[in-house]
Amino acid sequence: MISNTVRFWLYVSLLIPSVICTLFAIIYLLINRTLRNVLTNHIIIIILSLSLISQVTYYPWMLYYYQYKGTWRRAQIFCLIWGYLDWCIYITQAILFAWATVERHILIFHDRWVSTKKKRFIIHYIPPLLILLYCFIFYFIFWFFPPCRNNFYNSDMLCLDPCITYNSTYSMYETFAHLILPALIIIVFSIALFVRVLVRKRRVHGTIEWRKHQKLAIQVLSISILYLVCLFPYALYCIMYVYKVRTKAFRDFEEYAEVLAYCMTLLLPFVCILSLPELRTKFIKILRLRCRTRRIGIETITVRPTTKN
Template sequence: MPSNTVKFWSLLIFLIPSILCALFISYYLLFDRTLRHALHNHVVIVLLLIGLFSEMTNYIWMLVYYQYAGIWQRSNIFCAIWGFNDWALYITYTILLAWATIERHILVFHDRWVSSRRRRLLVHYLPLVCLFLYCFVFYIVVYFIPPCANIFSQTGYICISPCIFNSYTFSMYELVAHQFLPFPIIVIFSIALLVRVVFQKKRTHQPVQWRKYRKMTVQMLSISLLYVVLYFPFLVVSICVLFNVSTDLLNEILPYTTFITYFIFPLYPFVCALSLSDLRNKMYQILHLRRPPRQVGIETFTLRVRENNHTTTKTNY
Protein backbone atom coordinates (compact mmCIF):
# COMPACT_ATOMS: atom_id res chain seq x y z
CA MET A 1 0.00 0.00 0.00
CA PRO A 2 1.51 3.39 -0.97
CA SER A 3 2.27 5.59 2.02
CA ASN A 4 0.45 8.87 2.57
CA THR A 5 3.63 10.78 1.70
CA VAL A 6 3.99 8.96 -1.64
CA LYS A 7 0.33 9.57 -2.46
CA PHE A 8 0.62 13.24 -1.51
CA TRP A 9 3.60 14.00 -3.73
CA SER A 10 2.40 11.78 -6.58
CA LEU A 11 -0.84 13.72 -6.83
CA LEU A 12 0.67 17.14 -6.19
CA ILE A 13 3.26 16.78 -8.98
CA PHE A 14 0.50 16.24 -11.54
CA LEU A 15 -2.24 18.34 -9.97
CA ILE A 16 -0.79 21.85 -10.26
CA PRO A 17 0.18 21.69 -13.98
CA SER A 18 -3.04 19.80 -14.70
CA ILE A 19 -5.22 22.56 -13.24
CA LEU A 20 -3.31 25.22 -15.18
CA CYS A 21 -3.59 23.22 -18.39
CA ALA A 22 -7.31 22.60 -17.81
CA LEU A 23 -7.95 26.31 -17.25
CA PHE A 24 -6.05 27.18 -20.42
CA ILE A 25 -7.91 24.64 -22.55
CA SER A 26 -11.28 25.54 -21.05
CA TYR A 27 -10.72 29.19 -21.86
CA TYR A 28 -10.05 28.55 -25.54
CA LEU A 29 -12.73 25.92 -25.99
CA LEU A 30 -15.37 28.15 -24.40
CA PHE A 31 -14.38 31.54 -25.79
CA ASP A 32 -13.32 30.57 -29.30
CA ARG A 33 -16.49 30.59 -31.38
CA THR A 34 -15.32 27.92 -33.84
CA LEU A 35 -14.16 25.50 -31.16
CA ARG A 36 -17.20 26.14 -28.96
CA HIS A 37 -19.72 25.46 -31.75
CA ALA A 38 -18.02 22.26 -32.95
CA LEU A 39 -20.29 19.41 -31.83
CA HIS A 40 -17.44 16.98 -31.23
CA ASN A 41 -15.93 19.38 -28.67
CA HIS A 42 -19.03 19.59 -26.47
CA VAL A 43 -18.55 16.34 -24.57
CA VAL A 44 -14.83 17.13 -24.35
CA ILE A 45 -15.68 20.43 -22.65
CA VAL A 46 -18.09 18.76 -20.22
CA LEU A 47 -15.54 16.10 -19.29
CA LEU A 48 -12.88 18.78 -18.88
CA LEU A 49 -15.07 20.83 -16.52
CA ILE A 50 -15.98 17.74 -14.51
CA GLY A 51 -12.32 16.88 -14.06
CA LEU A 52 -11.37 20.48 -13.26
CA PHE A 53 -14.08 20.78 -10.60
CA SER A 54 -12.98 17.48 -9.06
CA GLU A 55 -9.34 18.58 -9.01
CA MET A 56 -10.21 21.83 -7.26
CA THR A 57 -12.30 20.06 -4.60
CA ASN A 58 -11.72 16.33 -4.09
CA TYR A 59 -8.04 16.32 -4.95
CA ILE A 60 -7.30 19.28 -2.68
CA TRP A 61 -9.11 17.51 0.16
CA MET A 62 -7.15 14.33 -0.58
CA LEU A 63 -3.88 16.24 -0.30
CA VAL A 64 -4.94 17.65 3.07
CA TYR A 65 -5.92 14.17 4.24
CA TYR A 66 -2.59 12.66 3.17
CA GLN A 67 -0.64 15.57 4.65
CA TYR A 68 -2.16 14.97 8.08
CA ALA A 69 -1.79 11.16 7.75
CA GLY A 70 -5.52 10.60 7.91
CA ILE A 71 -6.02 12.46 11.19
CA TRP A 72 -8.72 14.88 10.11
CA GLN A 73 -12.07 15.30 11.84
CA ARG A 74 -14.80 16.22 9.39
CA SER A 75 -18.49 16.92 9.73
CA ASN A 76 -21.14 14.58 8.36
CA ILE A 77 -22.32 17.08 5.76
CA PHE A 78 -18.75 17.57 4.53
CA CYS A 79 -18.31 13.80 4.28
CA ALA A 80 -21.52 13.55 2.26
CA ILE A 81 -20.37 16.32 -0.10
CA TRP A 82 -16.98 14.70 -0.50
CA GLY A 83 -18.47 11.28 -1.15
CA PHE A 84 -20.89 12.72 -3.69
CA ASN A 85 -18.16 14.70 -5.49
CA ASP A 86 -15.78 11.77 -5.55
CA TRP A 87 -18.15 9.13 -6.88
CA ALA A 88 -20.77 11.11 -8.81
CA LEU A 89 -18.19 13.05 -10.82
CA TYR A 90 -16.20 9.94 -11.63
CA ILE A 91 -19.23 7.90 -12.72
CA THR A 92 -20.60 10.84 -14.71
CA TYR A 93 -17.27 11.12 -16.49
CA THR A 94 -17.28 7.39 -17.25
CA ILE A 95 -20.84 7.25 -18.58
CA LEU A 96 -20.44 10.41 -20.69
CA LEU A 97 -17.22 9.04 -22.14
CA ALA A 98 -19.02 5.83 -23.09
CA TRP A 99 -21.72 7.87 -24.80
CA ALA A 100 -19.10 9.99 -26.55
CA THR A 101 -17.56 6.91 -28.18
CA ILE A 102 -21.01 6.02 -29.55
CA GLU A 103 -21.83 9.57 -30.64
CA ARG A 104 -18.53 9.93 -32.47
CA HIS A 105 -19.76 7.35 -35.00
CA ILE A 106 -22.78 9.58 -35.63
CA LEU A 107 -20.71 12.75 -36.03
CA VAL A 108 -18.22 11.12 -38.39
CA PHE A 109 -20.35 8.78 -40.51
CA HIS A 110 -23.93 10.00 -40.07
CA ASP A 111 -23.61 13.77 -39.90
CA ARG A 112 -27.04 14.13 -41.52
CA TRP A 113 -28.51 13.04 -38.20
CA VAL A 114 -27.36 16.37 -36.73
CA SER A 115 -27.82 18.53 -39.84
CA SER A 116 -30.76 20.55 -38.46
CA ARG A 117 -31.40 22.29 -35.16
CA ARG A 118 -34.11 19.81 -34.17
CA ARG A 119 -31.96 16.81 -34.99
CA ARG A 120 -29.05 18.24 -33.05
CA LEU A 121 -31.34 18.73 -30.08
CA LEU A 122 -32.63 15.15 -30.15
CA VAL A 123 -29.47 13.31 -31.13
CA HIS A 124 -26.71 15.45 -29.63
CA TYR A 125 -27.87 17.69 -26.78
CA LEU A 126 -30.68 15.65 -25.23
CA PRO A 127 -28.66 12.46 -24.53
CA LEU A 128 -25.83 14.51 -23.06
CA VAL A 129 -28.13 16.44 -20.73
CA CYS A 130 -30.19 13.37 -19.74
CA LEU A 131 -27.14 11.28 -18.86
CA PHE A 132 -25.65 14.14 -16.87
CA LEU A 133 -28.86 14.72 -14.91
CA TYR A 134 -29.39 10.99 -14.38
CA CYS A 135 -25.99 10.56 -12.74
CA PHE A 136 -26.35 13.61 -10.52
CA VAL A 137 -29.89 12.81 -9.38
CA PHE A 138 -28.94 9.17 -8.76
CA TYR A 139 -26.07 10.05 -6.42
CA ILE A 140 -27.91 12.93 -4.78
CA VAL A 141 -30.36 10.30 -3.57
CA VAL A 142 -27.53 7.98 -2.53
CA TYR A 143 -25.60 10.53 -0.49
CA PHE A 144 -28.11 13.16 0.65
CA ILE A 145 -31.63 11.69 0.74
CA PRO A 146 -31.20 7.92 1.17
CA PRO A 147 -34.03 5.70 2.46
CA CYS A 148 -31.78 4.68 5.37
CA ALA A 149 -29.07 6.17 7.58
CA ASN A 150 -25.64 6.53 6.00
CA ILE A 151 -22.62 5.37 7.98
CA PHE A 152 -19.92 7.90 8.79
CA SER A 153 -16.35 7.00 9.75
CA GLN A 154 -13.24 9.14 10.17
CA THR A 155 -10.79 6.34 9.40
CA GLY A 156 -10.97 6.51 5.59
CA TYR A 157 -10.23 9.51 3.40
CA ILE A 158 -13.85 9.37 2.20
CA CYS A 159 -15.61 9.36 5.53
CA ILE A 160 -19.02 8.09 4.41
CA SER A 161 -20.40 4.68 3.47
CA PRO A 162 -23.81 4.91 1.73
CA CYS A 163 -26.26 2.59 3.44
CA ILE A 164 -28.24 2.00 0.26
CA PHE A 165 -25.37 -0.09 -1.10
CA ASN A 166 -26.21 -2.69 1.54
CA SER A 167 -29.06 -3.67 -0.77
CA TYR A 168 -27.75 -6.42 -3.06
CA THR A 169 -30.07 -5.49 -5.94
CA PHE A 170 -29.17 -1.82 -5.81
CA SER A 171 -25.44 -2.39 -5.41
CA MET A 172 -25.34 -4.87 -8.30
CA TYR A 173 -27.24 -2.48 -10.56
CA GLU A 174 -24.85 0.33 -9.70
CA LEU A 175 -21.83 -1.91 -10.15
CA VAL A 176 -22.85 -3.34 -13.53
CA ALA A 177 -24.57 -0.30 -15.08
CA HIS A 178 -22.17 2.39 -13.86
CA GLN A 179 -18.80 0.65 -13.62
CA PHE A 180 -18.59 -2.57 -15.64
CA LEU A 181 -20.82 -1.84 -18.65
CA PRO A 182 -19.27 1.50 -19.77
CA PHE A 183 -15.81 -0.07 -20.09
CA PRO A 184 -16.61 -2.56 -22.91
CA ILE A 185 -18.69 0.14 -24.62
CA ILE A 186 -15.68 2.46 -24.65
CA VAL A 187 -13.34 -0.26 -25.91
CA ILE A 188 -15.65 -1.71 -28.57
CA PHE A 189 -16.84 1.57 -30.06
CA SER A 190 -13.34 3.08 -30.02
CA ILE A 191 -11.91 0.14 -31.93
CA ALA A 192 -14.89 0.16 -34.28
CA LEU A 193 -14.35 3.88 -34.92
CA LEU A 194 -10.73 3.31 -35.87
CA VAL A 195 -11.61 0.43 -38.20
CA ARG A 196 -14.42 2.33 -39.90
CA VAL A 197 -12.27 5.42 -40.45
CA VAL A 198 -9.47 3.35 -42.03
CA PHE A 199 -11.90 1.63 -44.39
CA GLN A 200 -13.60 4.93 -45.18
CA LYS A 201 -10.26 6.47 -46.13
CA LYS A 202 -9.53 3.65 -48.58
CA ARG A 203 -12.98 3.83 -50.11
CA THR A 204 -13.57 7.58 -50.54
CA HIS A 205 -10.06 8.89 -51.34
CA GLN A 206 -11.13 12.39 -50.25
CA PRO A 207 -8.25 14.16 -48.45
CA VAL A 208 -10.46 16.87 -46.98
CA GLN A 209 -12.91 14.40 -45.50
CA TRP A 210 -10.08 12.22 -44.25
CA ARG A 211 -8.48 15.11 -42.37
CA LYS A 212 -11.83 15.80 -40.71
CA TYR A 213 -12.29 12.16 -39.78
CA ARG A 214 -8.73 11.88 -38.56
CA LYS A 215 -9.01 14.84 -36.17
CA MET A 216 -12.23 13.60 -34.63
CA THR A 217 -10.95 10.03 -34.41
CA VAL A 218 -7.61 10.91 -32.85
CA GLN A 219 -9.36 13.10 -30.29
CA MET A 220 -11.74 10.32 -29.20
CA LEU A 221 -9.18 7.52 -29.28
CA SER A 222 -6.71 9.52 -27.18
CA ILE A 223 -9.28 10.22 -24.48
CA SER A 224 -10.54 6.64 -24.49
CA LEU A 225 -7.03 5.18 -24.37
CA LEU A 226 -6.19 7.17 -21.25
CA TYR A 227 -9.27 5.85 -19.46
CA VAL A 228 -8.78 2.23 -20.59
CA VAL A 229 -5.11 2.06 -19.60
CA LEU A 230 -5.65 3.50 -16.12
CA TYR A 231 -8.96 1.78 -15.34
CA PHE A 232 -8.33 -1.71 -16.75
CA PRO A 233 -6.11 -2.99 -13.88
CA PHE A 234 -8.69 -1.91 -11.30
CA LEU A 235 -11.49 -3.52 -13.31
CA VAL A 236 -9.71 -6.86 -13.54
CA VAL A 237 -8.91 -6.99 -9.84
CA SER A 238 -12.44 -5.89 -8.91
CA ILE A 239 -14.00 -8.63 -11.04
CA CYS A 240 -11.75 -11.23 -9.42
CA VAL A 241 -12.75 -10.02 -5.97
CA LEU A 242 -16.43 -9.99 -6.99
CA PHE A 243 -16.28 -13.65 -8.00
CA ASN A 244 -14.46 -14.58 -4.80
CA VAL A 245 -11.13 -15.11 -6.51
CA SER A 246 -9.56 -13.33 -3.58
CA THR A 247 -5.94 -14.03 -2.79
CA ASP A 248 -3.36 -12.24 -0.74
CA LEU A 249 -1.80 -10.93 -3.95
CA LEU A 250 -5.08 -9.41 -5.14
CA ASN A 251 -5.67 -7.80 -1.78
CA GLU A 252 -2.23 -6.22 -2.01
CA ILE A 253 -2.71 -5.05 -5.61
CA LEU A 254 -6.21 -3.58 -5.16
CA PRO A 255 -5.09 -0.40 -3.29
CA TYR A 256 -2.53 0.31 -6.02
CA THR A 257 -4.99 -0.18 -8.88
CA THR A 258 -7.52 2.00 -7.07
CA PHE A 259 -5.00 4.79 -6.61
CA ILE A 260 -3.99 4.63 -10.28
CA THR A 261 -7.56 5.47 -11.35
CA TYR A 262 -7.21 8.83 -9.60
CA PHE A 263 -4.77 9.95 -12.30
CA ILE A 264 -7.48 9.91 -14.99
CA PHE A 265 -8.62 13.45 -14.17
CA PRO A 266 -5.13 15.02 -13.77
CA LEU A 267 -3.89 13.53 -17.07
CA TYR A 268 -7.01 14.28 -19.09
CA PRO A 269 -6.19 17.99 -19.82
CA PHE A 270 -2.80 17.02 -21.27
CA VAL A 271 -4.40 14.43 -23.54
CA CYS A 272 -6.89 17.08 -24.70
CA ALA A 273 -4.10 19.54 -25.43
CA LEU A 274 -2.27 16.97 -27.56
CA SER A 275 -5.35 15.70 -29.40
CA LEU A 276 -6.91 19.06 -30.33
CA SER A 277 -5.07 20.26 -33.42
CA ASP A 278 -6.80 23.66 -33.44
CA LEU A 279 -5.74 24.22 -29.85
CA ARG A 280 -2.17 23.22 -30.65
CA ASN A 281 -2.04 25.85 -33.38
CA LYS A 282 -3.20 28.50 -30.95
CA MET A 283 -0.60 27.41 -28.41
CA TYR A 284 2.08 27.68 -31.10
CA GLN A 285 0.93 31.19 -31.91
CA ILE A 286 0.98 32.24 -28.27
CA LEU A 287 4.45 30.80 -27.73
CA HIS A 288 5.65 32.43 -30.98
CA LEU A 289 6.71 29.08 -32.37
CA ARG A 290 5.27 29.96 -35.75
CA ARG A 291 6.37 33.35 -36.96
CA PRO A 292 5.49 34.73 -40.39
CA PRO A 293 8.49 34.87 -42.77
CA ARG A 294 10.09 38.28 -43.11
CA GLN A 295 9.75 39.69 -46.62
CA VAL A 296 12.83 41.87 -46.58
CA GLY A 297 13.67 41.39 -50.24
CA ILE A 298 10.21 42.32 -51.46
CA GLU A 299 10.03 45.38 -49.23
CA THR A 300 13.48 46.56 -50.40
CA PHE A 301 12.58 46.04 -54.05
CA THR A 302 9.30 47.93 -53.60
CA LEU A 303 11.13 50.78 -51.89
CA ARG A 304 13.68 51.05 -54.70
CA VAL A 305 10.94 51.10 -57.33
CA ARG A 306 9.22 53.94 -55.51
CA GLU A 307 12.50 55.88 -55.25
CA ASN A 308 13.20 55.41 -58.98
CA ASN A 309 9.71 56.56 -59.89
CA HIS A 310 10.10 59.57 -57.65
CA THR A 311 13.46 60.43 -59.23
CA THR A 312 12.07 59.98 -62.77
CA THR A 313 9.20 62.25 -61.98
CA LYS A 314 11.54 64.98 -60.76
CA THR A 315 13.74 64.66 -63.87
CA ASN A 316 10.85 64.91 -66.27
CA TYR A 317 9.64 67.92 -64.45
Protein backbone atom coordinates in the same frame (compact mmCIF):
# COMPACT_ATOMS: atom_id res chain seq x y z
CA MET B 1 1.44 -0.72 -0.19
CA ILE B 2 1.35 2.86 -1.45
CA SER B 3 2.09 5.27 1.39
CA ASN B 4 0.28 8.54 2.01
CA THR B 5 3.49 10.43 1.26
CA VAL B 6 3.83 8.84 -2.17
CA ARG B 7 0.20 9.57 -2.97
CA PHE B 8 0.56 13.16 -1.80
CA TRP B 9 3.54 13.94 -4.03
CA LEU B 10 2.07 12.05 -6.97
CA TYR B 11 -1.20 13.97 -6.87
CA VAL B 12 0.31 17.36 -6.07
CA SER B 13 2.80 17.04 -8.94
CA LEU B 14 -0.07 16.42 -11.35
CA LEU B 15 -2.75 18.67 -9.87
CA ILE B 16 -1.25 22.13 -10.48
CA PRO B 17 -0.35 21.63 -14.17
CA SER B 18 -3.61 19.75 -14.64
CA VAL B 19 -5.68 22.69 -13.37
CA ILE B 20 -3.75 25.06 -15.65
CA CYS B 21 -4.31 22.83 -18.68
CA THR B 22 -7.98 22.33 -17.83
CA LEU B 23 -8.59 26.06 -17.55
CA PHE B 24 -6.71 26.70 -20.78
CA ALA B 25 -8.63 24.03 -22.69
CA ILE B 26 -12.06 25.10 -21.42
CA ILE B 27 -11.47 28.82 -21.96
CA TYR B 28 -9.99 28.39 -25.42
CA LEU B 29 -12.73 26.00 -26.54
CA LEU B 30 -15.36 28.46 -25.33
CA ILE B 31 -13.93 31.75 -26.60
CA ASN B 32 -12.85 30.42 -29.99
CA ARG B 33 -16.04 30.53 -32.03
CA THR B 34 -14.88 27.98 -34.58
CA LEU B 35 -13.98 25.39 -31.95
CA ARG B 36 -17.05 26.21 -29.87
CA ASN B 37 -19.34 25.42 -32.81
CA VAL B 38 -17.72 22.05 -33.50
CA LEU B 39 -20.16 19.46 -32.17
CA THR B 40 -17.45 16.99 -31.20
CA ASN B 41 -15.95 19.50 -28.78
CA HIS B 42 -19.11 19.95 -26.72
CA ILE B 43 -18.80 16.67 -24.83
CA ILE B 44 -15.11 17.42 -24.21
CA ILE B 45 -16.04 20.77 -22.67
CA ILE B 46 -18.54 19.08 -20.34
CA ILE B 47 -16.07 16.39 -19.26
CA LEU B 48 -13.31 18.95 -18.68
CA SER B 49 -15.71 21.13 -16.67
CA LEU B 50 -16.45 18.17 -14.41
CA SER B 51 -12.71 17.59 -14.09
CA LEU B 52 -12.22 21.19 -13.02
CA ILE B 53 -14.89 20.84 -10.32
CA SER B 54 -13.11 17.82 -8.91
CA GLN B 55 -9.67 19.44 -9.18
CA VAL B 56 -10.70 22.43 -7.06
CA THR B 57 -12.77 20.49 -4.50
CA TYR B 58 -11.89 17.00 -3.36
CA TYR B 59 -8.37 16.78 -4.82
CA PRO B 60 -7.11 19.54 -2.49
CA TRP B 61 -9.01 17.78 0.32
CA MET B 62 -7.16 14.58 -0.53
CA LEU B 63 -3.82 16.38 -0.38
CA TYR B 64 -4.70 17.83 3.01
CA TYR B 65 -5.63 14.37 4.27
CA TYR B 66 -2.40 12.77 3.03
CA GLN B 67 -0.27 15.64 4.33
CA TYR B 68 -1.58 15.21 7.85
CA LYS B 69 -1.30 11.41 7.77
CA GLY B 70 -5.03 10.89 7.97
CA THR B 71 -5.55 12.76 11.26
CA TRP B 72 -8.43 14.93 10.17
CA ARG B 73 -11.79 15.02 11.91
CA ARG B 74 -14.57 15.95 9.51
CA ALA B 75 -18.27 16.62 9.85
CA GLN B 76 -20.63 14.01 8.47
CA ILE B 77 -22.18 16.41 5.96
CA PHE B 78 -18.70 17.19 4.66
CA CYS B 79 -18.03 13.47 4.24
CA LEU B 80 -21.31 13.10 2.36
CA ILE B 81 -20.50 15.96 -0.01
CA TRP B 82 -16.97 14.68 -0.57
CA GLY B 83 -18.08 11.14 -1.30
CA TYR B 84 -20.92 12.32 -3.52
CA LEU B 85 -18.69 14.55 -5.65
CA ASP B 86 -15.91 11.98 -5.82
CA TRP B 87 -17.97 9.04 -7.02
CA CYS B 88 -20.63 10.92 -8.97
CA ILE B 89 -18.17 12.91 -11.10
CA TYR B 90 -16.04 9.83 -11.74
CA ILE B 91 -18.99 7.78 -12.97
CA THR B 92 -20.53 10.66 -14.92
CA GLN B 93 -17.32 11.27 -16.84
CA ALA B 94 -17.03 7.60 -17.75
CA ILE B 95 -20.62 7.39 -19.01
CA LEU B 96 -20.32 10.69 -20.88
CA PHE B 97 -17.24 9.54 -22.70
CA ALA B 98 -18.86 6.21 -23.51
CA TRP B 99 -21.62 8.21 -25.17
CA ALA B 100 -18.97 10.35 -26.92
CA THR B 101 -17.51 7.25 -28.59
CA VAL B 102 -20.98 6.37 -29.88
CA GLU B 103 -21.68 9.93 -30.99
CA ARG B 104 -18.46 10.07 -33.00
CA HIS B 105 -19.90 7.44 -35.34
CA ILE B 106 -23.01 9.56 -35.83
CA LEU B 107 -21.11 12.79 -36.45
CA ILE B 108 -18.63 11.22 -38.85
CA PHE B 109 -20.67 8.66 -40.77
CA HIS B 110 -24.28 9.78 -40.26
CA ASP B 111 -24.04 13.57 -40.26
CA ARG B 112 -27.53 13.83 -41.76
CA TRP B 113 -28.87 12.81 -38.36
CA VAL B 114 -27.74 16.20 -37.02
CA SER B 115 -28.36 18.28 -40.13
CA THR B 116 -31.17 20.37 -38.61
CA LYS B 117 -31.57 22.18 -35.29
CA LYS B 118 -34.28 19.78 -34.18
CA LYS B 119 -32.18 16.72 -34.97
CA ARG B 120 -29.13 18.22 -33.28
CA PHE B 121 -31.17 18.98 -30.18
CA ILE B 122 -32.51 15.43 -29.94
CA ILE B 123 -29.39 13.48 -30.87
CA HIS B 124 -26.58 15.78 -29.77
CA TYR B 125 -27.81 17.86 -26.81
CA ILE B 126 -30.39 15.66 -25.09
CA PRO B 127 -28.21 12.56 -24.35
CA PRO B 128 -25.47 14.41 -22.37
CA LEU B 129 -28.14 16.33 -20.47
CA LEU B 130 -29.95 13.10 -19.57
CA ILE B 131 -26.69 11.48 -18.48
CA LEU B 132 -25.86 14.42 -16.22
CA LEU B 133 -29.33 14.46 -14.68
CA TYR B 134 -29.42 10.70 -14.23
CA CYS B 135 -26.02 10.43 -12.53
CA PHE B 136 -26.35 13.43 -10.24
CA ILE B 137 -29.91 12.56 -9.18
CA PHE B 138 -29.19 8.83 -8.83
CA TYR B 139 -26.24 9.34 -6.47
CA PHE B 140 -27.87 12.21 -4.64
CA ILE B 141 -30.77 9.95 -3.67
CA PHE B 142 -28.71 6.93 -2.67
CA TRP B 143 -25.97 8.87 -0.88
CA PHE B 144 -28.00 11.48 0.98
CA PHE B 145 -31.25 9.53 1.45
CA PRO B 146 -30.30 5.84 1.59
CA PRO B 147 -32.70 3.19 2.92
CA CYS B 148 -30.12 2.34 5.58
CA ARG B 149 -27.64 4.07 7.87
CA ASN B 150 -24.34 5.28 6.46
CA ASN B 151 -21.09 4.65 8.29
CA PHE B 152 -18.48 7.34 8.90
CA TYR B 153 -14.79 6.69 9.53
CA ASN B 154 -12.51 9.70 10.01
CA SER B 155 -9.45 7.50 9.67
CA ASP B 156 -10.24 6.81 6.00
CA MET B 157 -9.66 9.32 3.23
CA LEU B 158 -13.26 8.96 2.07
CA CYS B 159 -14.73 9.21 5.53
CA LEU B 160 -18.12 8.01 4.31
CA ASP B 161 -18.84 4.32 3.87
CA PRO B 162 -22.21 4.34 2.04
CA CYS B 163 -24.39 1.59 3.38
CA ILE B 164 -26.16 1.15 0.05
CA THR B 165 -23.03 -0.46 -1.40
CA TYR B 166 -23.64 -3.46 0.86
CA ASN B 167 -26.89 -4.11 -0.98
CA SER B 168 -26.07 -6.82 -3.52
CA THR B 169 -28.70 -5.71 -6.04
CA TYR B 170 -27.51 -2.12 -5.97
CA SER B 171 -23.84 -3.11 -6.15
CA MET B 172 -24.35 -5.41 -9.11
CA TYR B 173 -26.42 -2.84 -10.98
CA GLU B 174 -23.95 -0.04 -10.34
CA THR B 175 -20.91 -2.12 -11.21
CA PHE B 176 -22.24 -3.39 -14.51
CA ALA B 177 -24.33 -0.38 -15.59
CA HIS B 178 -21.95 2.37 -14.48
CA LEU B 179 -18.53 0.76 -14.84
CA ILE B 180 -18.46 -2.39 -16.96
CA LEU B 181 -20.93 -1.25 -19.61
CA PRO B 182 -19.23 2.14 -20.24
CA ALA B 183 -15.84 0.41 -20.45
CA LEU B 184 -17.18 -2.12 -22.97
CA ILE B 185 -18.84 0.63 -25.01
CA ILE B 186 -15.59 2.61 -25.08
CA ILE B 187 -13.63 -0.46 -26.24
CA VAL B 188 -16.09 -1.64 -28.89
CA PHE B 189 -16.98 1.73 -30.38
CA SER B 190 -13.41 3.05 -30.32
CA ILE B 191 -12.12 0.00 -32.19
CA ALA B 192 -15.09 0.17 -34.56
CA LEU B 193 -14.39 3.85 -35.23
CA PHE B 194 -10.75 3.13 -35.99
CA VAL B 195 -11.70 0.36 -38.42
CA ARG B 196 -14.40 2.41 -40.14
CA VAL B 197 -12.06 5.36 -40.59
CA LEU B 198 -9.42 3.09 -42.12
CA VAL B 199 -12.01 1.67 -44.50
CA ARG B 200 -13.13 5.17 -45.41
CA LYS B 201 -9.49 6.08 -46.05
CA ARG B 202 -9.40 3.80 -49.08
CA ARG B 203 -12.33 5.63 -50.62
CA VAL B 204 -11.42 9.24 -49.87
CA HIS B 205 -7.65 9.01 -49.40
CA GLY B 206 -5.91 12.39 -49.27
CA THR B 207 -9.06 14.48 -49.17
CA ILE B 208 -9.96 17.09 -46.58
CA GLU B 209 -12.82 14.87 -45.41
CA TRP B 210 -10.44 12.00 -44.68
CA ARG B 211 -8.05 14.22 -42.71
CA LYS B 212 -10.96 15.55 -40.67
CA HIS B 213 -12.17 12.03 -39.88
CA GLN B 214 -8.65 10.95 -39.01
CA LYS B 215 -8.31 13.84 -36.56
CA LEU B 216 -11.59 12.97 -34.84
CA ALA B 217 -10.64 9.30 -34.65
CA ILE B 218 -7.23 10.05 -33.13
CA GLN B 219 -8.84 12.33 -30.57
CA VAL B 220 -11.36 9.78 -29.35
CA LEU B 221 -8.83 6.92 -29.44
CA SER B 222 -6.33 8.89 -27.35
CA ILE B 223 -8.88 9.63 -24.65
CA SER B 224 -10.23 6.07 -24.89
CA ILE B 225 -6.82 4.64 -24.08
CA LEU B 226 -6.56 6.86 -21.01
CA TYR B 227 -10.03 5.87 -19.83
CA LEU B 228 -9.40 2.18 -20.33
CA VAL B 229 -6.03 2.23 -18.58
CA CYS B 230 -7.47 4.11 -15.60
CA LEU B 231 -11.09 2.92 -15.60
CA PHE B 232 -10.88 -0.78 -16.38
CA PRO B 233 -8.70 -1.79 -13.38
CA TYR B 234 -11.12 -0.12 -10.98
CA ALA B 235 -14.07 -1.71 -12.75
CA LEU B 236 -12.35 -5.08 -12.34
CA TYR B 237 -11.81 -4.32 -8.66
CA CYS B 238 -15.51 -3.53 -8.24
CA ILE B 239 -16.44 -6.87 -9.83
CA MET B 240 -14.13 -8.66 -7.41
CA TYR B 241 -15.69 -6.70 -4.56
CA VAL B 242 -19.23 -7.64 -5.60
CA TYR B 243 -18.27 -11.31 -5.73
CA LYS B 244 -16.63 -11.01 -2.30
CA VAL B 245 -13.04 -11.67 -3.31
CA ARG B 246 -11.02 -10.85 -0.20
CA THR B 247 -7.34 -11.76 -0.48
CA LYS B 248 -4.07 -9.94 0.09
CA ALA B 249 -3.60 -9.66 -3.66
CA PHE B 250 -7.06 -8.11 -3.87
CA ARG B 251 -6.16 -5.45 -1.30
CA ASP B 252 -2.93 -4.63 -3.12
CA PHE B 253 -4.76 -4.46 -6.43
CA GLU B 254 -7.36 -2.15 -4.87
CA GLU B 255 -4.70 0.41 -3.97
CA TYR B 256 -3.19 0.56 -7.45
CA ALA B 257 -6.61 0.61 -9.12
CA GLU B 258 -7.66 3.49 -6.88
CA VAL B 259 -4.53 5.51 -7.68
CA LEU B 260 -5.05 4.96 -11.41
CA ALA B 261 -8.68 6.04 -11.12
CA TYR B 262 -7.69 9.29 -9.42
CA CYS B 263 -4.93 9.91 -11.97
CA MET B 264 -7.46 9.74 -14.81
CA THR B 265 -9.00 13.13 -14.00
CA LEU B 266 -5.56 14.71 -13.61
CA LEU B 267 -4.20 13.32 -16.87
CA LEU B 268 -7.31 13.97 -18.96
CA PRO B 269 -6.56 17.67 -19.75
CA PHE B 270 -3.11 16.79 -21.10
CA VAL B 271 -4.54 14.12 -23.39
CA CYS B 272 -7.29 16.47 -24.58
CA ILE B 273 -4.80 19.20 -25.47
CA LEU B 274 -2.45 16.78 -27.22
CA SER B 275 -5.27 15.14 -29.18
CA LEU B 276 -6.77 18.43 -30.40
CA PRO B 277 -4.39 20.01 -32.96
CA GLU B 278 -5.81 23.52 -32.48
CA LEU B 279 -5.38 23.38 -28.71
CA ARG B 280 -1.97 21.78 -28.96
CA THR B 281 -0.68 24.42 -31.37
CA LYS B 282 -2.03 27.30 -29.29
CA PHE B 283 -0.67 25.86 -26.06
CA ILE B 284 2.80 25.39 -27.55
CA LYS B 285 2.77 28.96 -28.86
CA ILE B 286 1.89 30.29 -25.41
CA LEU B 287 4.69 28.27 -23.81
CA ARG B 288 7.21 29.47 -26.38
CA LEU B 289 6.10 33.08 -26.00
CA ARG B 290 6.40 32.84 -22.23
CA CYS B 291 9.88 31.31 -22.45
CA ARG B 292 10.96 33.98 -24.95
CA THR B 293 9.61 36.76 -22.73
CA ARG B 294 11.48 35.42 -19.72
CA ARG B 295 14.67 35.10 -21.76
CA ILE B 296 14.41 38.67 -23.01
CA GLY B 297 13.70 39.89 -19.49
CA ILE B 298 16.80 38.18 -18.17
CA GLU B 299 18.97 39.53 -20.98
CA THR B 300 17.83 43.12 -20.43
CA ILE B 301 18.70 43.16 -16.75
CA THR B 302 21.65 45.48 -16.19
CA VAL B 303 23.95 45.08 -13.26
CA ARG B 304 25.10 48.33 -11.75
CA PRO B 305 28.39 48.32 -9.88
CA THR B 306 28.16 49.33 -6.26
CA THR B 307 30.11 52.41 -5.17
CA LYS B 308 31.38 53.32 -1.75
CA ASN B 309 30.20 56.55 -0.25
